[in-house]
Amino acid sequence: MNRYTMGAFALVGFLMGCGSEAPPAPSTTVGEVVHPELPPLPEVSGLTPMPDLNPDPHIVEVDLVARPHAVQLLPGQATQLFNYNDQFPGPLLHARVGDRVIIHFRNDLAEETVIHWHGLRISDQMDGSPVIQTPVQPGASFTYDFVVPDAGTFWYHTHYHQIQQLEYGLYGALVVHERDFPVFSAERIFVGDDIRLRTTNNQISAFQTSGPDIGGGRVGNRLLSNGRVINGEDGDGPVTFTIPRGAIERWRFVLATNALSYGLRIRGADARVISTDGGLLPEAFALERVEIAPGQRYDFEVRPQADATEVVLEALVLVLDENDNVVEAPFVLARGTIEGETVTPEPVYPKVSLPATSVEAAGHEWKLSGGVVDGQVQFTINGVPSYVGEGHEHVLLETFEPNVPVKITLSSNVSPRHPFHIHGQFFQILERGGKPVFEPGLRDTVEVRGNETATILSYFENHGRWMVHCHISEHSENGMMADVQVGTQAAGHGH
Ligand SMILES: [Cu+2]
Incomplete structure (x- = not known):
């Protein structure tokens, strides 16, 4: 690499x-906890x-x-x-x-x-x-x-x-x-990140206040897996471990980058997605790869294949090749060497049902946009920059009734992607570009790709005042962050 x-x-x-x-587990004695x-x-x-x-x-x-x-x-x-x-x-x-x-x-x-x-x-x-x-x-x-x-x-x-x-x-x-x-047979967790280090002294390089870092979010020159540098010959390389044949493992993955999205792929195993941001799925599914945006999570069920010698977790990341073409390159995040044998009973998954998605629901639109105002890049939700720099004032974007389903179409008319996070609530992803998609499970973050729309459905079950924002910090802290109110309970401001 x-x-x-x-x-x-x-x-x-x-x-x-x-x-x-x-x-809740039944209590054996009436009146006694x-x-x-x-x-x-x-x-x-x-x-x-x-x-x-x-x-x-x-x-x-x-x-x-x-x-x-x-x-x-x-x-x-x-x-x-x-x-x-x-x-x-x-x-x-x-x-x-x-x-x-x-x-x-x-x-x-x-x-x-x-x-x-x-x-x-x-x-x-x-x-x-x-x-x-x-x-x-x-x-x-x-x-x-x-x-x-x-x-x-x-x-x-x-x-x-x-x-x-x-x-x-x-x-x-x-x-x-x-x-x-x-x-x-085992559970593992992997946290992905990237970091931009100066080549001269390994320190975090200066933060830009304009240009590409703000336009698309800061992207690193080093990829990290559980804090280890995995790219370049001077890095520590991937997380390594051994995994016995016959194992059935649960691998959890968190993406903690500022801005970089990954494709995720597991080689050498039969792997299924069993969980998304909001917990276990009603039904696991297998895919050659899944896409993950900053802030999102996946859990995988991993079974080493009979003829494999290793099980490898890879990030697929867009990079420039030697001819300056944008290409996708694989980076190994974790490598399990298959060693020994074990017998693992089939995991028993609890029954999970998700809130209904075919329901009558009011449709809202949140327009994600941005531009240059007075020489400064500014991002907006519904035309308004909410949070800029030091002022911790958030525009109240909407008020929702608790437990009432709402469809929100997040529409972007700008090129950078916006992994959009709603605090304190879960939602499901229904459509992209007005067409149904297979992205099952509860989410708290949805990637809205450049110049695209994504439609989500939430029941807003959790009372309070909640931040909604792009998870690319360079976007949220330059305007793409607001609040929504769920229910009428006072939020009790600390200031
Ligand atoms: Cu964004």
């Missing part, structure tokens, strides 16, 4: 411009979990600190990052659906920050919105405290000066297991 030069990603980036929870004996959560390999400080099996209580941290990404100088608990990616937050999660967060950065729990349908007070939560000052603490309502693969990340703080490494993965989770 060495022939793909630094800067190639950046240029290409610019050119391209309910749940799975089971019913009985906690059923729950099996311990399986290990999720790939990231170090946060130590749980609370002995109560239904409470996960952890310490989390954000601070500068140097990581040896490449030979030579260590790269100065911002990390959670001195880990890159941040430590794995691991819970079971219905658990109370308490995070004692301390900000040891020299700048303000907040944490967003991406995909969790919790209270808006705990969602990390800078409109609701006064950002945590340097040296200050904040306790996030919520019950996790849905099982799935989620993540947590800064929602403050996200262009820089996300690139600097303030993110981690969050796994919520189903109450009756399917049992696999």
Whole structure:
């Protein structure tokens, strides 16, 4: 992959411009609360979990600190990052659906920050919105405290000066297991990211305020898999492990890039998609590859093929070849060498049904656009730039009745793609360009491709004031971010 030069990603980036929870367990004695004996959560390999400080099996209580941290990404100088608990990616937050999660967060950065729990349908007070939560000052603490309502693969990340703080490494993965989770021979998690490093000293290169980085979002010159550099001969290479023949594994994948979308492919195994952003699917499906945009997640069921010697997880990424043509190149994120044998009972998936999609639903349109205003690139939703720079004021785009289905057509008349995220809610993707698509499962993020439309359906089940924005930080922080109100409950502004 060495022939793909630094800067190639950046240029290409610019050119391209309910749940799975089971019913509550029956109580054996009338009038008495009985906690059923729950099996311990399986290990999720790939990231170090946060130590749980609370002995109560239904409470996960952890310490989390954000601070500068140097990581040896490449030979030579260590790269100065911002990390959670001195880990890159941040430590794995691991819970079971219905658990109370308490995070004692301390900000040891020299700048303000907040944490967003991406995909969790919790209270808006705990969602990390800078409109609701006064950002945590340097040296200050904040306790996030919520019950996790849905099982799935989620993540947590800064929602403050996200262009820089996300690139600097303030993110981690969050796994919520189903109450009756399917049992696999192993579970693994992989977090994909990219980062732009100076070739001279391995430090994060300067942030641009105009040009391609803003137009299409900042794209790196290095690809990361669980914090390891995977491209270039000086990188660490993919995550490696062994996998026995006969294994049935669950692989979870989170894409934490600022702007870069991947194709994902698994070679050497029969792989099926079993879960999307919002948890397990009613029915798994096999595809040669799936597309994933910044912020989205997939879980795969992975069975090594009889004649294979390795199982490989690949990212398919657009790059420039030596003739400056845009081509797609595969990058190996993870490599499992097939070794030994095992017998794995068939995993038993809980029954999942999704909210109905063939329903009468009011149709709304959110127009995603952008242009240059007074020499400055500005992105808009329905013609209005909501959030620009330092002012944490969000336009209230819409008010929705809770539990009433709404169809929203996100239409883009500009060339860059917009992975659009709705906080605190799930939705399903119905159509692209007015035509039905097969993109099953609950989502909290949908990629709206350049000059295209995508139609989603949401029931807006979670009361509160919620951010809606492009997940390309360069777009959201230059205008493409607003709020919606669900129900009439006051959001209780922190300012
Ligand atoms: Cu965007």
